[in-house]
Amino acid sequence: MSAVALFGAGASLWPEYEKHLRQAIQAAAPDVQLVTEAAPETVDFIIYAPGSPLQDFSPYTKCKAVLNLWAGVERIVGNPTLTQPLCRMVDPGLTEGMVEYVTGHVLRHHLGMDRYILGAPGWNQIVPPLARERPVAVLGLGELGLACARALKGLNFAVEGWSRSEKAGLDIPAHHGEAGLEALLRRAEIVVTLLPRTAETENLLNATRLGWLPKGAALINPGRGPLIDDDALLAALDSGQVGHATLDVFRVEPLPEDHPFRHHPRVTVTPHIAADTRASSAARVIAENIRRGVAGEALLHQVDLRRGY
Amino acid sequence: MSAVALFGAGASLWPEYEKHLRQAIQAAAPDVQLVTEAAPETVDFIIYAPGSPLQDFSPYTKCKAVLNLWAGVERIVGNPTLTQPLCRMVDPGLTEGMVEYVTGHVLRHHLGMDRYILGAPGWNQIVPPLARERPVAVLGLGELGLACARALKGLNFAVEGWSRSEKAGLDIPAHHGEAGLEALLRRAEIVVTLLPRTAETENLLNATRLGWLPKGAALINPGRGPLIDDDALLAALDSGQVGHATLDVFRVEPLPEDHPFRHHPRVTVTPHIAADTRASSAARVIAENIRRGVAGEALLHQVDLRRGY
Numbered sequence: 001m002s003a004v005a006l007f008g009a010g011a012s013l014w015p016e017y018e019k020h021l022r023q024a025i026q027a028a029a030p031d032v033q034l035v036t037e038a039a040p041e042t043v044d045f046i047i048y049a050p051g052s053p054l055q056d057f058s059p060y061t062k063c064k065a066v067l068n069l070w071a072g073v074e075r076i077v078g079n080p081t082l083t084q085p086l087c088r089m090v091d092p093g094l095t096e097g098m099v100e101y102v103t104g105h106v107l108r109h110h111l112g113m114d115r116y117i118l119g120a121p122g123w124n125q126i127v128p129p130l131a132r133e134r135p136v137a138v139l140g141l142g143e144l145g146l147a148c149a150r151a152l153k154g155l156n157f158a159v160e161g162w163s164r165s166e167k168a169g170l171d172i173p174a175h176h177g178e179a180g181l182e183a184l185l186r187r188a189e190i191v192v193t194l195l196p197r198t199a200e201t202e203n204l205l206n207a208t209r210l211g212w213l214p215k216g217a218a219l220i221n222p223g224r225g226p227l228i229d230d231d232a233l234l235a236a237l238d239s240g241q242v243g244h245a246t247l248d249v250f251r252v253e254p255l256p257e258d259h260p261f262r263h264h265p266r267v268t269v270t271p272h273i274a275a276d277t278r279a280s281s282a283a284r285v286i287a288e289n290i291r292r293g294v295a296g297e298a299l300l301h302q303v304d305l306r307r308g309y
Numbered sequence: 310m311s312a313v314a315l316f317g318a319g320a321s322l323w324p325e326y327e328k329h330l331r332q333a334i335q336a337a338a339p340d341v342q343l344v345t346e347a348a349p350e351t352v353d354f355i356i357y358a359p360g361s362p363l364q365d366f367s368p369y370t371k372c373k374a375v376l377n378l379w380a381g382v383e384r385i386v387g388n389p390t391l392t393q394p395l396c397r398m399v400d401p402g403l404t405e406g407m408v409e410y411v412t413g414h415v416l417r418h419h420l421g422m423d424r425y426i427l428g429a430p431g432w433n434q435i436v437p438p439l440a441r442e443r444p445v446a447v448l449g450l451g452e453l454g455l456a457c458a459r460a461l462k463g464l465n466f467a468v469e470g471w472s473r474s475e476k477a478g479l480d481i482p483a484h485h486g487e488a489g490l491e492a493l494l495r496r497a498e499i500v501v502t503l504l505p506r507t508a509e510t511e512n513l514l515n516a517t518r519l520g521w522l523p524k525g526a527a528l529i530n531p532g533r534g535p536l537i538d539d540d541a542l543l544a545a546l547d548s549g550q551v552g553h554a555t556l557d558v559f560r561v562e563p564l565p566e567d568h569p570f571r572h573h574p575r576v577t578v579t580p581h582i583a584a585d586t587r588a589s590s591a592a593r594v595i596a597e598n599i600r601r602g603v604a605g606e607a608l609l610h611q612v613d614l615r616r617g618y
Contacts, residue, residue, distance in 0.1 A: 096439050096465060103464065104416030108426075111413045116579045117426050121571070123563030127585040130405050154463055155412065156405060254432030262430070270425045276436040 002031045003294055006038050009049035009069050017069070020283035021047070028287035029294055045290050046084075050075035057081045064293040065302075067286050070277055071144070072224070074197045077308050086303045087289055093278035095147050101222055101274040102148040102192055103155065105246050109190050109218040110134050110157075114244075131156040137188035139181075139204070140195035140223060141167050141174060142309070144275065148192060160184055164200060185212040190220065196309035197224035207232040216243035222274030225250040230261075237266045248274040311340045312603055315347050318358035318378050326378070329588045330356070333596035338603050354599050355393075359384035366390045373602040376595050377612075379586055380453070381533070383506045386617050395612040396598055402587035404456045410531055410583040411457040411501055412464065414555050418499050418527040419443050419466075423553075440465040446497035448490075448513070449504035449532060450476055450483060451618070453584070457501060469493055473509060494521040499529065505618035506533035516541040525552035531583030534559040539570075546575045557583040 005025065007014060014036060025032050032044075040059035048054065049069040057066065058081045065085045068076065073088045108114070111128055128134075134157055138149040141163040149172045152159040159172060162184050166176040175184050185191065191213065195201045205219070206229040219242055221228055230251065236242040246268040247261060253272055261267045289299050303309060314334065316323060323345060334341050341354075349368035357363065358378040366375065367390045374394045377385065382397045417423070420437050437443075443466055447458040450472040458481045461468040468481060471493050475485040484493050494500065500522065504510045514528070515538040528551055530537055539560065545551040555577040556570060562581055570576045598608050612618060 093439060096441070097436070100416060100437075100440050100464065101420060104413070104420045104422065107409060107413030107416060108422060111410060113413065113417060114426055116577050117417075117423055119572075119578075121566060123580045125580050125582050125585075127406070127582050128409075130402060130587075131409050132405070151464065155409065155460065257430060263428075268425050269428075271432045271434050273434050273436050276434070278439075 002033050003029075003044035003290070004038055004042055005032050005034050005045040005047060005290055006043045007034060007036050008046045008052055008054040010052040011036075013049055013069070016279050017047075017283060020279045021286060024283040024287035025290060028284075029291040032290055032294065045293060047286055048076065055079065055081070057084060060084065065289060065299055067289050068303075069282055069286070071275070072197065073303050073309065074224075077303060077305055082305070085299060086305065087299050087301045088303055088309075089277055089282055089285060090143050090301045091277050091282045091285055093281040094275045095144055097278075098144045098194075098222060098275035099147050099151045101248070101270075102194075102220065103151050105220050106136060106152060106157065106190055106192065107155070109220070109244060109246075132158060134158060134189055135160070135187045136190045136192070137162060137184045138172075138192045138194060139163075139227075140193065141170065141172070142194070142196065144223075145192075145194035146170070146172065148194060160188075164195075181209065182212055185209060187214065188217060189214055190218045193219070193221045193227045194223045195227055197226055198308045202226045203229040203232075205229060205233065207235065210236040210242060213242065215241055218243055219245045221245070222248040225253070234260055234264070237264055242266070244268070246270065248272055311342050312338075312353035312599075313347055313351050314341050314343050314354040314356060314599055315352045316343060316345050317355045317361055317363040319361040320345075322358055322378070325588050326356075326592060329592035330595060333592040334599060337593075337596035338600040341599055341603065354602060356595055357385065364388065364390070366393060369393065374598060374608055374611075376598050378591060378595070380584070381506065382612050382618065383533075386612060386614060391614070394608060395614065396608050396610045397612050397618075398586055398591055398594060399452050399610045400586050400591045400594055402590040403584045404453060406587075407453045407503075407531060407584035408456050408460045410557070410579075411503075411529065412460050414529050415445060415461060415466065415499055415501065416464070418529070418553060418555075441467060443467060443498055444469070444496045445499045445501070446471060446493045447481075448472075448500065448502045448536075450479065450481070451503070451505065453532075454501075454503035455479070455481065457503060469497075473504075490518065491521055494518060496523065497526060498523055499527045502528070502530045502536045503532045504536055506535055507617040511535045512538040512541075514538060514542065516544065519545040519551060522551065524550055527552055528554040530554070531557040534562070543569055543573070546573055551575070553577070555579065557581055 043060050046066045048066050063084045068088045071089050136157045136159045138145050138161045141161045149159050149161045161172045161174045204227050244266050248270045352369050352372050355375045357375050372393045377397045380398050445466045445468045447454050447470045450470045458468050458470050470481045470483045513536050553575050557579045
């Protein structure tokens with residue numbers, strides 16, 4: 001008997017994903033039927049994206065898994081009707097894109113590129129230190145943070161990581177907890193924030209913690225907007241405590257044109273492009289999880305609903 | 310009997326190098342005396358830099374080696390009085406600095422960073438291809454070119470190299486000769502020039518070869534100014550054939566303020582900072598070659614005077 005996978009990610013994403021999902025499901029689980037509408041009690045898998053009109057999961061009584069198209073699950077994880085297993089997207093293309101964004105912007109700050117891109121006159125030969133002399137902190141050591149930390153280590157940066165709870169056995173020097181955060185931030189000249197958004201990470205970078213940084217440190221946030229206390233960051237930028245912030249994610253997106261980040265000389269705004277799910281590789285991850293669900297195997301990237309990631 | 314090493318690189322460099330050279334020579338060849346003046350016939354080694362007042366090498370009859378402080382030797386290699394072995398600098402710090410500059414600017418062009426650094430308004434989510442989909446050409450596969458190509462490969466770029474004569478057994482796809490150059494340039498979206506300056510490489514990137522590039526390709530030249538035909542490049546930039554040029558080296562340095570490169574919207578000028586010899590690591594290379602010369606061992610990084618590098 002064939003299983004049913006409902007594309008519940010919203011009509012606007014269907015044109016981008018249909019072809020890739022059909023191909024990937026055909027290859028991984030050929031008996032599974034991909035549909036955009038179905039009676040809830042007949043559905044075995046839901047392919048989901050935040051912002052979808054599907055909000056009530058309770059009628060999907062036989063559903064084996066809700067498969068999120070994106071890495072972030074904060075807009076679904078608190079949904080009280082969600083009792084089915086939830087899997088987030090770990091798209092190899094998404095990780096690669098994030099690594100490229102992070103290494104690129106870390107090198108940009110390390111090399112002091114902006115002055116030349118903005119057209120510095122004269123011939124002032126400011127030679128930066130070598131990467132091995134540049135302390136970089138990566139906050140968050142999940143899939144994305146760890147991949148970025150490893151790439152920065154490969155470029156010789158003096159990179160260290162931090163996570164809320166201890167992670168043992170990593171190939172990157174790693175800290176945890178409040179004391180570990182202070183020790184790390186006190187020497188980090190470039191900080192990359194790649195934590196999930198949870199109640200505990202909201203406003204992680206507040207006035208106190210921004211104050212721990214060496215004066216003039218650069219901040220790169222491709223993680224989640226609420227990790228940063230915006231008013232505290234603006235004050236730290238105004239005083240020069242933070243030398244530059246490159247921000248890809250915001251509390252409100254698109255970032256309004258009149259938001260102070262838009263025109264601050266020490267802020268670079270990128271429009272949530274650090275990591276974008278690529279339909280082709282994401283479809284293969286979804287199809288693999290459908291195959292596993294049908295076969296009764298453990299699902300990939302299942303979310304712990306209590307921790308929120 | 311102790312040997313004599315003459316610091317003939319010019320008085321202006323002595324304050325920067327004295328301490329590092331004394332330490333490194335003391336460690337590697339403690340019997341060698343480091344001096345800034347000596348009767349030519351008593352000198353065993355000359356530490357040299359282009360621009361030094363020392364121009365006539367013929368009185369240095371017993372000199373075992375001329376040790377250049379910099380990677381480039383084009384201003385000494387044609388000196389007809391030079392009959393002694395010449396070694397160029399291969400400073401590990403210099404290579405690391407070059408790799409950082411090249412990977413940083415390749416990522417900058419790959420990610421299209423400039424529009425955000427210059428403050429693009431709106432929320433236009435242009436997601437670049439993945440690095441694996443971005444063809445990058447590295448022209449020149451010497452110490453620096455190969456190190457850069459390997460770092461770009463480590464970041465997943467579709468990197469290929471080119472050298473004038475064939476190099477076998479590399480871990481990077483490599484081309485050579487005129488036909489290989491055309492094949493490579495016809496697909497390269499980002500080109501990095503790291504060739505030595507010789508009669509054969511002068512104006513390597515002329516109007517014809519710039520015309521082989523896909524329209525809008527980016528050019529990064531941290532190698533030597535004369536590798537590029539400046540007028541041909543300006544014409545290619547004006548037409549959009551070359552989308553952007555990031556130039557670190559020029560035919561005349563410092564680059565005059567009224568040079569067209571200074572104000573061209575598609576040119577980024579950096580003031581010859583891509584790779585700077587670090588006195589500490591360079592001194593260790595010099596000292597190791599002095600030790601080898603004293604011991605009668607083969608010298609490191611000896612230049613083929615006929616080929617010019």
